[in-house]
Amino acid sequence: MSSPQEIQQAFQNISISGSPNRVSKSPVQSFMNNLPHRLSVSKQKTLKPFSSGDIKVLLLENVNKTAIDILTKQGYQVEFHKASLDEETLIEKIKDVHCIGIRSKTKLTAKVLSHAKNLVSIGCFCIGTNQVDLEYATKIGVAVFNSPFSNSRSVAELIMAEIVCLARQVGDRSIELHTGTWNKVSNKCWEVRGKTLGIIGYGHIGSQLSVLAEAFGMHVIYYDIVGIMAIGMAKQVDDLNEFLGQADFLTCHVPETSETKNLLSLPQFAAMKDGAYVLNASRGTVIDIPALIQAMKVGKIAGAALDVYPQEPPKNGDKLFVDSLNEWTSELVSLPNVILTPHIGGSTEEAQSAIGVEVSQALSKYINEGSSVGSVNFPEVSLRGLSLDQEDTVRVLYIHHNVPGVLKTVNNILSDHNIEKQFSDSQTDIAYLIADISGVDQKDIKDIYDRLNATEAKIAIRLLY
Ligand SMILES: NC(=O)C1=CN([C@@H]2O[C@H](COP(=O)(O)OP(=O)(O)OC[C@H]3O[C@@H](n4cnc5c(N)ncnc54)[C@H](O)[C@@H]3O)[C@@H](O)[C@H]2O)C=CC1
Numbered sequence: 001m002s003s004p005q006e007i008q009q010a011f012q013n014i015s016i017s018g019s020p021n022r023v024s025k026s027p028v029q030s031f032m033n034n035l036p037h038r039l040s041v042s043k044q045k046t047l048k049p050f051s052s053g054d055i056k057v058l059l060l061e062n063v064n065k066t067a068i069d070i071l072t073k074q075g076y077q078v079e080f081h082k083a084s085l086d087e088e089t090l091i092e093k094i095k096d097v098h099c100i101g102i103r104s105k106t107k108l109t110a111k112v113l114s115h116a117k118n119l120v121s122i123g124c125f126c127i128g129t130n131q132v133d134l135e136y137a138t139k140i141g142v143a144v145f146n147s148p149f150s151n152s153r154s155v156a157e158l159i160m161a162e163i164v165c166l167a168r169q170v171g172d173r174s175i176e177l178h179t180g181t182w183n184k185v186s187n188k189c190w191e192v193r194g195k196t197l198g199i200i201g202y203g204h205i206g207s208q209l210s211v212l213a214e215a216f217g218m219h220v221i222y223y224d225i226v227g228i229m230a231i232g233m234a235k236q237v238d239d240l241n242e243f244l245g246q247a248d249f250l251t252c253h254v255p256e257t258s259e260t261k262n263l264l265s266l267p268q269f270a271a272m273k274d275g276a277y278v279l280n281a282s283r284g285t286v287i288d289i290p291a292l293i294q295a296m297k298v299g300k301i302a303g304a305a306l307d308v309y310p311q312e313p314p315k316n317g318d319k320l321f322v323d324s325l326n327e328w329t330s331e332l333v334s335l336p337n338v339i340l341t342p343h344i345g346g347s348t349e350e351a352q353s354a355i356g357v358e359v360s361q362a363l364s365k366y367i368n369e370g371s372s373v374g375s376v377n378f379p380e381v382s383l384r385g386l387s388l389d390q391e392d393t394v395r396v397l398y399i400h401h402n403v404p405g406v407l408k409t410v411n412n413i414l415s416d417h418n419i420e421k422q423f424s425d426s427q428t429d430i431a432y433l434i435a436d437i438s439g440v441d442q443k444d445i446k447d448i449y450d451r452l453n454a455t456e457a458k459i460a461i462r463l464l465y
């Protein structure tokens with residue numbers, strides 16, 4: 001056997017380009033890096049409500065470094081934490097921040113958000129936004145942003161790999177060999193070629209997976225509440241029971257909603273083929289796990305891969321995935337052919353870096369310019385940037401209840417000045433107006449603010465100048 005020195009020497013000349021530790025750039029990321037930086041267009045006037053150094057940003061859950069860099073470069077004060085915070089600390093910290101960045105673990109409930117006095121925006125550095133009380137955020141005029149597809153490919157690739165691993169019982173063979181057991185078997189191990197993959201939720205992830213699965217020679221069927229164009233040879237099946245009865249592998253890619261809670265429970269497992277496999281990398285509430293355990297115990301389901309759970313630990317560490325977290329944990333881990341991963345579907349270098357760029361740019365555009373493009377709870381409103389010579393122009397950002405007569409009232413207040421351009425849109429109960437008004441003396445700004453602030457329909461206002 002080689003000595004540690006020999007091993008080190010043997011590896012030291014290896015080209016770093018082949019190292020798995022090297023952070024590779026996906027083509028999308030390289031493309032994004034080469035785009036002109038939209039936040040720093042040189043001839044554009046930088047709008048500031050007050051010094052950007054006063055803007056406080058709290059980033060939790062190990063949000064990617066790309067986000068820290070972009071937000072710090074804006075001049076904001078950025079506080080970064082690797083884990084999520086317990087509710088008490090979160091309430092204390094959220095009191096004076098203007099922006100908070102989270103991933104899937106931090107619960108921004110109405111209770112937590114009610115303590116935020118300066119909050120203007122929330123960045124979910126992920127796809128799911130179910131961890132935020134969106135209704136309450138909207139009610140208090142806080143715009144929420146996410147990254148709708150930067151980690152979709154990563155999830156699809158993990159699921160594709162797990163389909164093969166379940167079919168070949170790779171998880172069990174690996175655990176056995178780690179503990180010294182050599183168990184070379186082919187009983188009930190299958191190729192995936194020619195088998196049918198059933199995808200529930202044919203959105204960004206489901207459709208990416210469809211492409212990968214067909215490349216493996218699988219037949220793809222999908223079930224979705226809306227009619228979606230099939231990719232390749234995939235087929236939409238409208239009847240859930242008929243769909244369940246056709247799939248050899250069934251995977252869930254739906255959002256967490258009241259309709260998707262326990263979407264797969266005992267009746268659905270019963271409707272599946274004997275010996276089918278189940279995968280879930282969407283949200284932990286989508287599968288009734290005690291029912292899955294029952295279905296596996298009687299051999300109805302031959303294997304499962306789970307990435308998400310109803311309760312997940314707030315941080316990394318030992319002895320956290322235990323019965324006190326979810327009461328069925330020890331029963332689940334004792335079953336054969338169950339692959340369990342700690343919510344890492346979207347956790348790749350490529351995805352996290354792209355999400356960091358996408359969400360932090362959206363947050364900066366909202367803070368600096370009022371653009372709500374990409375927001376999940378606001379109507380998308382944006383105006384082009386002001387040029388440097390527009391010195392006496394003020395940008396009014398007015399978030400209000402969507403009731404008749406508001407624009408008349410607001411334009412009446414603004415009409416002492418020249419309304420150069422304005423854009424307004426509404427989404428259910430909320431509406432958002434951006435207006436650029438010129439001929440504004442610095443001393444008028446407070447008066448405009450006070451008059452807008454006194455309007456009945458107002459939810460939140462910012463004036464940028
Ligand atoms: N494990 C992980 O790390 C990750 C998990 N996710 C989860 O995956 C979910 C899906 O992500 P995307 O594909 O990007 O979402 P998407 O919004 O692009 O697609 C979701 C699809 O589900 C469909 N759908 C909604 N309710 C349904 C129902 N009751 N029955 C059948 N279909 C229904 C929608 O019509 C849509 O086509 C996210 O909401 C998130 O919770 C997303 C990224 C990473």
Ligand SMILES: O=C(O)CCC(=O)C(=O)O
Nearest residue numbers: 103104126127128346347
């Ligand atoms: O990476 C994360 O923290 C969450 C990923 C996820 O579940 C999502 O994007 O919705």
